[in-house]
Amino acid sequence: MRWYRTPRxxxxxxxxxxxGFVMAPLVWVLLRSFENPVPYKxxxxxxxxxxxxxxxxYIDVLFHNLEYWISYWNTLFLTxxxxxxxxxxxxxxxxxxxxMGDKAQNRILAGYAVLALLPMQMLLVPQLIALxxxxxxxxxxxxILIGSxxxxxxxxxxxxxxxxxxxxxxxxxxxGAGELTIFCRIALPQMRMGLLVFxxxxxxxxxxxxxxxxxxIQDITKYPLSVLFAKARGxxxxxxxxxxxxxxxxxxxxxxxxxxxxxxxQG
Amino acid sequence: xxxxxxxxxxxxxxxxxxxxxxxxAKNYAEDLAVVTLTxxxxxxxxxxxxxxxxxxxxxxxxIKLPTSCTVEEVFAGEGxxxxxxxxxxxxxxxxxxxxxxxxxxxxxxxxxxxxxxxEEFRGGLAAWQLVRLREEMEILEELISQEGLICAxxxxxxxxxxxxxxxxxxxxxxxxxxxxxxxxxxxxxVDMSGFREFTSGSAVIGKDKRKLALGQPVYKNGSYxxxxxxxxxxxxxxxxxxRIELQYVSEEYPMTIPSSCVRYDGTGAAYVYEVVEQQRxxxxxxxxxxxxxxxxxxxxxxxxxxxxxTNVVVRSSKELADMDAVAVLED
Numbered sequence: 001m002r003w004y005r006t007p008r009x010x011x012x013x014x015x016x017x018x019x020g021f022v023m024a025p026l027v028w029v030l031l032r033s034f035e036n037p038v039p040y041k042x043x044x045x046x047x048x049x050x051x052x053x054x055x056x057x058y059i060d061v062l063f064h065n066l067e068y069w070i071s072y073w074n075t076l077f078l079t080x081x082x083x084x085x086x087x088x089x090x091x092x093x094x095x096x097x098x099x100m101g102d103k104a105q106n107r108i109l110a111g112y113a114v115l116a117l118l119p120m121q122m123l124l125v126p127q128l129i130a131l132x133x134x135x136x137x138x139x140x141x142x143x144i145l146i147g148s149x150x151x152x153x154x155x156x157x158x159x160x161x162x163x164x165x166x167x168x169x170x171x172x173x174x175x176g177a178g179e180l181t182i183f184c185r186i187a188l189p190q191m192r193m194g195l196l197v198f199x200x201x202x203x204x205x206x207x208x209x210x211x212x213x214x215x216x217i218q219d220i221t222k223y224p225l226s227v228l229f230a231k232a233r234g235x236x237x238x239x240x241x242x243x244x245x246x247x248x249x250x251x252x253x254x255x256x257x258x259x260x261x262x263x264x265x266q267g
Numbered sequence: 268x269x270x271x272x273x274x275x276x277x278x279x280x281x282x283x284x285x286x287x288x289x290x291x292a293k294n295y296a297e298d299l300a301v302v303t304l305t306x307x308x309x310x311x312x313x314x315x316x317x318x319x320x321x322x323x324x325x326x327x328x329x330i331k332l333p334t335s336c337t338v339e340e341v342f343a344g345e346g347x348x349x350x351x352x353x354x355x356x357x358x359x360x361x362x363x364x365x366x367x368x369x370x371x372x373x374x375x376x377x378x379x380x381x382x383x384x385x386e387e388f389r390g391g392l393a394a395w396q397l398v399r400l401r402e403e404m405e406i407l408e409e410l411i412s413q414e415g416l417i418c419a420x421x422x423x424x425x426x427x428x429x430x431x432x433x434x435x436x437x438x439x440x441x442x443x444x445x446x447x448x449x450x451x452x453x454x455x456x457v458d459m460s461g462f463r464e465f466t467s468g469s470a471v472i473g474k475d476k477r478k479l480a481l482g483q484p485v486y487k488n489g490s491y492x493x494x495x496x497x498x499x500x501x502x503x504x505x506x507x508x509x510r511i512e513l514q515y516v517s518e519e520y521p522m523t524i525p526s527s528c529v530r531y532d533g534t535g536a537a538y539v540y541e542v543v544e545q546q547r548x549x550x551x552x553x554x555x556x557x558x559x560x561x562x563x564x565x566x567x568x569x570x571x572x573x574x575x576x577t578n579v580v581v582r583s584s585k586e587l588a589d590m591d592a593v594a595v596l597e598d
Contacts, residue, residue, distance in 0.1 A: 062287050066295040069288035070549045076284070221548050228548070247280055254273055 033057055033238035057239035067228065068240055075224035078143050078213065079206045085148035086202055087195055093149075094157035095187045099169070099179070109158065116151035124215055131216060142216040147206055153198070160194035161187060193259055200255040204248050292549075299594040300585035302555070304542055306577045307522035312566045314463065314515040320455030320470065322507040324445035327426060330417065331440050333403030334370075336362035338430040339415065345428045346504060349419035355442060356430055358415040367407045374400050422447055426505045447502045453479075455511050465513040472509050473501065481511070517564065520571040528579045529560070529570050537562050537570075540580040540587050542595060555580060557589040 036054035040047055061068055097105055127146055128137065136142040164187065172182045188195075208226045217223065225244055229237075337359040343349055377397040384390035410417070427443035430436055453470055468481035528539045540555040564571040578595075580587065587593070 063290045064294050064298065066288070066291040067548055069284065069291050072284055073288065074548065076281075220546050221550070223548060250276060250280065254276055258273070 029238055029241055033242045035238070058243070061239045061243060065240070068225065070221075071223060071225040071228045072244075074222055075207065075226065078140055078147075078209070078224050079203060081140075082144045082147040082206050083199060083203050085144060086150070086153060087199060089149050090153040090157050090198075091161075091188065091191060091195060092183065093154055094161040094191075095183050097154070097158050098161045098164075098166075098187075105158075109155070112151040112154055116155070120211065124211075128215060136216075138217060138219055140217065140222055143209070143212045146212055146216065147209065153202065156198055156201075157191065157194065160191050160198075164190045196255050196259055200252050203251060207244075207248050295592070299592055300583045300587055301596050302540075302542065302580045302583045302587075302593045303596045304578045305525060305528065305581045306579060307524050307572060307575050309519055309521050310523040310569055311519045312515075312517040312523075312564050312569060312571060314566050316465070316513045318455050318511045318513070320453050320509040320511045322472070322503045322505070322509055323452045323454055324424070324426070324447070324449070324505060325452045326446045326449035328423065328442075328444040328446055329440050330442035330444070332358075332436050333406050334363075334366035335435050335437060336366065337435050338432055341428070341430055341432050343419075343425050343428070345425050347425045348502065349423045349425065349444070351419055351421045353419045354416060355419060355425070356417040358410060358417070358436075360411065360415040362435075363407055363411050363415055367404060367411060370400055370404050370407065374404065417442070419444070422502075424502070424504060445505050451503060453481075453509055453511070455509070463515050465515050467516070468511065468513040470509050470511050472503070472507075477501075481513075520564065522573070522575055523569045523571050524576060524579055525581055526565060526568055526570050528581050529562070539576060540583075541576060542578040542580060542593060553593050553595050555587050555589065555591050555593055 031052075034053050034055070035057065036051050037056045037060055040051050042048040042051045097108060100108070131137045131142045131146075136145070168186060168190075169182055172186055177185070209224065210226050210230070213223055213227055225240075229241070229244075338356060339359050340357040342354040342356065349355065374397060377393045377400065380393040381390050381397060384393070423444040423446055425442065426445050427440070429441045470479045470481055471477070472479065524539065529537050530539065531537055536559060538557050538559045541558050542553050543556055545552055545554050558574075558576065560570075560572045560574065560576070562570050563573060580593075583593070
């Protein structure tokens with residue numbers, strides 16, 4: 001059997017085609033976000049430009065949409081504490097798990113795997129009952145607590161933590177370091193890059209959460225922006241979406257550059 | 268510096284979000300239209316119409332002379348008020364006597380003809396002419412006996428005076444006298460096609476604004492006319508102006524709103540803006556809803572509607588559109 005190398009032009013063409021397919025919704029939203037909110041008739045070139053290259057939607061969202069910005073703050077109030085708490089709890093859990101024997105680790109991870117495989121809808125009711133008993137239903141804390149510990153987070157960080165050789169922890173213990181010192185001085189610095197990537201991925205997930213606030217908060221004044229998009233119309237759909245994704249994009253690029261720089265990866 | 272790049276970006280974004288929130292809040296407050304509200308209330312529809320009318324004499328006495336004669340003196344001109352016995356004119360007595368004797372000769376001739384040809388047409392005609400001639404002669408006799416003076420027999424107002432001193436009368440009507448003793452009549456004619464039948468009306472007369480209740484209208488010659496008798500001692504000139512006030516008051520409708528609430532779209536359909544409260548993420552918000560209405564009746568100030576409406580916008584500081592957020596001004 002003879003193998004043929006695919007021509008470079010075909011490779012690039014396929015890359016552009018698939019890349020374009022993936023990017024199409026993003027490009028579409030970006031282009032539509034510059035459409036004038038007032039549908040002027042494009043009778044000449046300048047009117048065409050004014051119709052399809054206008055900052056009108058952005059001005060409306062930036063300076064004339066109080067509801068949007070209140071929801072933006074709600075998103076921040078939910079995402080930032082959840083992310084920080086998740087990073088703290090999960091890194092602590094991942095370190096704790098690595099200190100156990102292999103058998104125990106595998107059993108506990110198997111239990112988490114079962115939990116991770118359960119559909120969210122199955123967990124909603126028990127979680128809601130638990131939160132109601134804790135008198136947290138309707139508060140932001142309910143979403144923060146539920147969001148800050150998700151089984152798959154542990155899988156992710158556990159794998160990072162296991163990359164640190166056990167001998168390093170053993171050496172520290174022999175030298176007389178306590179578990180907290182080992183966690184803070186050895187485990188966390190070793191997991192730093194992993195935590196950064198974890199933070200980026202989890203923040204993107206939390207930034208767009210819809211079900212949790214809808215189920216646990218049930219109060220329009222505390223809903224994040226992602227819920228507001230459910231009833232979005234006009235300029236909120238395009239310019240609002242672009243502005244909404246901006247912090248996540250900036251965070252992602254900023255974080256990825258940091259990781260690449262640290263890992264010595266050339267861009 | 269590179270170490271804090273992430274923190275600086277995050278802080279910058281937070282600042283930007285904070286600034287946008289403040290500007291949006293300021294613009295939100297400034298963009299709000301300030302509205303005042305009302306609700307449907309039971310009320311009656313009222314219409315008023317004010318027109319100008321005039322006073323006329325119910326009876327006018329016309330004085331005609333049977334013959335042409337010279338007017339020696341005019342004592343009362345047009346618009347003069349006369350008491351019983353007041354002098355009006357003095358005619359030249361000799362003219363009256365000459366005319367009387369001419370009539371006398373003519374009467375003798377007519378008598379002869381009437382007797383000679385009593386069975387003929389000419390005889391009958393002469394007899395009829397004789398009767399009329401004698402009536403005129405009686406008037407002349409009376410004038411001659413009064414030495415050519417014409418006096419008012421009762422209280423009167425000189426509506427028309429057709430004589431001039433030193434000139435001869437034309438033998439037609441020389442005087443028209445309004446007789447206040449016989450009463451007055453109010454008249455006004457106005458096209459009232461746009462006005463419904465009034466339920467009450469009044470006439471305001473004179474400087475003391477005396478009010479008289481009016482009766483039901485009579486349609487005549489394409490417009491409505493009303494007559495009413497004026498009684499009392501006060502005297503009015505012919506054509507004295509009167510203000511007529513007509514009112515229409517309907518039965519009480521259960522649901523009315525002020526006319527200023529009603530707006531009309533391009534097709535002429537009527538609608539109002541109702542204010543509803545809705546919960547937003549920054550708190551309670553008042554929003555206007557465009558509600559179509561059916562107008563059953565209306566006057567200048569009120570509109571009768573079918574549906575019960577609450578919190579209807581009466582006035583707004585800005586042009587409203589459906590679902591606009593508004594600030595409600597409390598009364």
